[in-house]
Amino acid sequence: MNTIIIDGLSFALPLFIMAIGGIYCERSGITNLAIEGLQGFGAFCGALFAVCIAQYFAGNSPIPFYLAMLFAFLGGMLFSLLHAMLCIKFKANQVISGVVINILAMALTEFLTKQINASIFGAASNKFVLGVSARITVPVLSKIPVLGAVFTNLYPFEIVIALIALIAWYILYQTRFGLHLRACGDNPHAVDAAGIEVSRVRLIAVMASGALSGLGGICFAYSISANFSSNIYSGYGYLAIAALIFGNWKIMPTLGACLLFGFARSGGYELVKFLEMPSSYQDLVMVLPYVLTLLMLIFFSKKNHAPKALGEIYDKGAR
Amino acid sequence: MKNKNNFLHRVILQTIGHEKRQHYMIPVFTILLSLIFGILVIALLGKNPLQAYYNLLQGSGLAPKASYAGHKGMITDFTSFLNALTPMLFAALAVLIALKAGLFNIGVSGQMLAAGFTATVLIGYSDLPAVVAKPLVVLIGFLIGALAGGLVGFLKHRFNINEVVSTIMFNYIFQYVISFLINTFYVDPVSRQSANVKQAGRLTLVDVVVGDYKMDIPLGILVAVVGIAVTAFVLHRTTLGFEIKAVGNSIRAAEYAGIRVGRTRVLAMMLSGGFAGLAGVTYYLGYFASIQPKVLVSTGYDAIAVALLGNSSPIGIIFSSFLITVISKGSTYMSSTSGVQAEIASAITGIILLFSACGAYVQYKVNRWKDERNLKMEESQ
Known part of the structure; x- marks a missing residue:
């Protein structure tokens, strides 16, 4: 039971932070299919930086990890400027832009990883080895029955994510800027009429999305795969999109969706172990979160509605 | 200045x-x-960039290489290029039709896998003679793809499930379930992939001796050409095509015009899925002869971009698929020659x-x- 909660959380939270980024982006009216590419590129930047500075720190020092998180944050933000430029300035189709950014991020990071490994580190390798981040257990809280598992064997990034998620929630729902952002997604003309520049709000939203995606990406690199390689593109970004649509573009329900994915995944793994089935059965239980999502969507989708102006290019002159 | x-x-x-x-x-x-x-x-x-570009053409059989292995030549490289081009053409068609109806089929890769796997199991491993097996593979590919696509359309119509989410979910479901089935029943212990299909069911004729050459002849490319012609005809000359485009342009206007939006969308998704299925069989029972478990090919995602590059027109995607395939197919040769x-x-x-x-x-x-x-x-x- 404890393992289910521990592993489930460590999968759900990075997903959640990416989904929050997606919510920011989509609530401002920009469709974001680029999360997959953004998280990969962010993770690439973070991993590259961590590998570069690793020699200056002791093997078990947590500092490279935090710096990697910072650089993943910045890297994702940088790459998201491309999406912003295409969607806002160049008025490109936003879905297409997202797909293109995914393809480009995948190709670029794969190419650069190989090239950098060959030319700087002198090794023919297609990955940056990172190791798994250390885990912490909160002293008193972890003793609570059942719920204590939430505070046991935490990755440090889970705390960072929880804090950022809280801030993100506050900004989106409690501040003036958050209101503008949400209005941009529903009625950009009204926002414009109120004297606020739509493209600026959207730019910030897209950048936030890139930064949070990058953060999510590096967390996966430091937990599940323990390295940066093309394995990072195994669909986390798409899963985050599914979670945010499932969560009806709202932060709290999206958290629910992410937890559902996380617990269904870790629960499935435990089930296979518990029933002592051969490991190929893992594939079968891996289907659980997706089937569950589809089933729940069948019941809840009627009430689902996307931001009204989602995916529409803002044209000042249009009526 | x-x-x-x-x-x-x-x-x-x-x-x-x-x-x-x-x-x-x-x-x-x-x-x-x-x-x-x-x-x-x-x-x-x-x-040298020009050298590298020329290598791309050489690798795709569009320009002569400096030397060839026995029984190989420019023409064999070219047929092998066509072999790689075929699934891309179908996948791009699949994306295109959905796009015309205002839907994004992100699930082309999953639909390819579902169709490819079903055809592999039902026909690829059977003892049917080639004359029966090959058309059956094409038929099953189209049907399974159409079912998978139609289901997405139905979920959108009946339950308002966003097609982007449902196709992503189906991608994972197909990927994992099929990976499980392959690993449990059809795995080849050496290659760790599904066992190779029999030649009779394969849509590519392998190592055919023509004159001095041994070449792979992709039969699927003929189907693809027909597919493009049919798509162009349906879109420009039939009521269904008109309805699809109307729904894609404006749902409300289409409703006012008395078009049954739900039905049109489901049909468009069925066609889209059908083509994705054909992409699947030409990929898994043509270009390759086996399925790698747990891997979703990138063709489905690339095809979205190819369809756009081709200006969302059936003729346009011939050119864009061609270009993208030249680059991807020629890259191996380029990296080995130009470094x-x-x-x-x-x-x-x-x-x-x-x-x-x-x-x-x-x-x-x-x-x-x-x-x-x-x-x-x-x-x-």
Whole structure:
């Protein structure tokens, strides 16, 4: 039971932070299919930086990890400027832009990883080895029955994510800027009429999305795969999109969706172990979160509605 | 500087200013831009860019290589290129039809896998003679794909489930379930993939001796050509095509016109899925003969961009698939001869797609320049 909660959380939270980024982006009216590419590129930047500075720190020092998180944050933000430029300035189709950014991020990071490994580190390798981040257990809280598992064997990034998620929630729902952002997604003309520049709000939203995606990406690199390689593109970004649509573009329900994915995944793994089935059965239980999502969507989708102006290019002159 | 700028303006206006020509001139223009960009990148890496590009053509059988292995030649490279092109054509068609109805089929890869796997199990391992097996493979591929696509359309129509989410979910479901089935029942212990299908069911004739050459002949390419023609016909000449386009342009207008939106969407998704299924069988029972478990091919995602690059027209995607396949297919040869990493090829593909996504902006800019020029001319008169 404890393992289910521990592993489930460590999968759900990075997903959640990416989904929050997606919510920011989509609530401002920009469709974001680029999360997959953004998280990969962010993770690439973070991993590259961590590998570069690793020699200056002791093997078990947590500092490279935090710096990697910072650089993943910045890297994702940088790459998201491309999406912003295409969607806002160049008025490109936003879905297409997202797909293109995914393809480009995948190709670029794969190419650069190989090239950098060959030319700087002198090794023919297609990955940056990172190791798994250390885990912490909160002293008193972890003793609570059942719920204590939430505070046991935490990755440090889970705390960072929880804090950022809280801030993100506050900004989106409690501040003036958050209101503008949400209005941009529903009625950009009204926002414009109120004297606020739509493209600026959207730019910030897209950048936030890139930064949070990058953060999510590096967390996966430091937990599940323990390295940066093309394995990072195994669909986390798409899963985050599914979670945010499932969560009806709202932060709290999206958290629910992410937890559902996380617990269904870790629960499935435990089930296979518990029933002592051969490991190929893992594939079968891996289907659980997706089937569950589809089933729940069948019941809840009627009430689902996307931001009204989602995916529409803002044209000042249009009526 | 001002003068030079004007000159550039004039050249651009002359070439892509004409509105009737814009729908193909702008993609060509963006492709040229990105190829120039690619030249810069390769030059920056200290390699000869023109050599590298020429290697791409050589690798795809469009230019002669310096030397060939026995029974190989330019023509065998070219048929092998066509072999790789076929699934891409179908996948792009699949994306295109859904796009026309205003739907995004992100699930092409999953539908390919489902169709490919079903055809492999039902026909690929059977003892049917080739004459029966091959058409059956095509038929099953289309049917399974159409079912998978139609289900997505139905979920959208009946339960308002966003097709982007449902196709992503189905991608995972197909991927894991089929991986499980392969690993449990059909795995080849050596290759760790599904056991190879029998030759009778394969849509590519392997190692056919023609004259002095041994070549792979992809039969699927013929089906693909028919598929493109049928798509063009359906879209431009039939009521269904009109309805699909109407729904894609405006659901409300289509409803007012008495078009049954739900039915049209389901049909469009069935067609889209059907083509994705054909892409699947030409990929898994043509280009390859087995399925790698737990891997979703990138063709489905690339096809989205290819369809866009082809200006969402059935004829256009012939050219865009051709271009993208040349780059991906030729990259292995390029990296072995020029020493440029093969991954640069997909980076160039990405950049081409990036520039082509800006097509609308180029058009907008050019038309504005044109208006400005016309205004100036009027003023001076």
